[in-house]
Amino acid sequence: MKKLNLKLMVAVVIAAVLIGACGKKDKNECTATAGSTVASDAEEAMVIKYLDSMGITTRTELNGSGMYYVIDTAGNSKRAGLCTSVTVSYKGYYRNGNVFDQATAASPATFPEISNLIEGWRRTLPLLGEGGVIRMFIPPSLGYGASGWQNPNTGLYYILPNAVLIFEMKLIAING
Template sequence: MKYLLTSLLTLTLFISCVNNDKPVIQEPQKTDYTVENEKEIKDYIALNKLTAVRSDSGLYYVINEPGTGAKPTATSNVTVAYKGYFTSGKIFDQSSAAGISFPLDKVIKGWTEGIPLFKEGGSGILLIPSHLAYGSSNNSGIPAGSVLIFDVKLIKVN
């Protein structure tokens, strides 16, 4: 009986010490880079003597050639030749001259908004703040909070 009582007491203490709470999953810290990105883009525009337009979302763009062909929508599949780089000039990605094809609703928001500004044959520059790109996340060598610049040429609306 003494053994049973001791066992029950030990079991009760053990059970009361077990933490049945679910583990706390901590969300990654989200940083707002809006102010820094806006300054970085404006400085880049001034330094490179660009005439850029700012959309309501914060995307800046330069249309060098508007194009004459079909105009895509935000859900179109397009073929685009591009060079992607940081404001420092360091290239992080580049397509061949033949371009690559993709649906505009499956890429970063800056491209979904920016590519439809051109018609087939059009070209220009997209200056994309981080909230329209990868935000507070690192992505394939692109640091969190990065402004992305793309020289783009819309080859075809597929």
């Protein structure tokens, strides 16, 4: 009887360990990708037209994607990975200057993983260190695309379809 109880106890412990291990991700295991979308010529032309109209001549194109950015402050040497949580302050607006979203330094936004953000952010946030400041000029296909971002209950758009998005962002903290 004692042998049976011992075997049963060992089996329960092994089962508990196996069940406990299921679904756990090694925090170093990250298979997310930043993306490789390339904006159409028409989308890139919209971004360039805006940059030229604002006199922004010192800019960098992101790997031939049609997205442009300006790093105003590089920040420190610490860099975020795609599966890293970050805290940022930002202002997002359209080419006409209308602000559609913002998070201030007094009330910043924390995102659990960069990999869950729009492609334009996924591809540029890892370029900054903590304290870094960037301006991003994102064509629609690296933002919210032809669908935009719509409230499913009201039908109102948070982000308009086919919109070029401009973000001014400060990377406050890399969390982890």
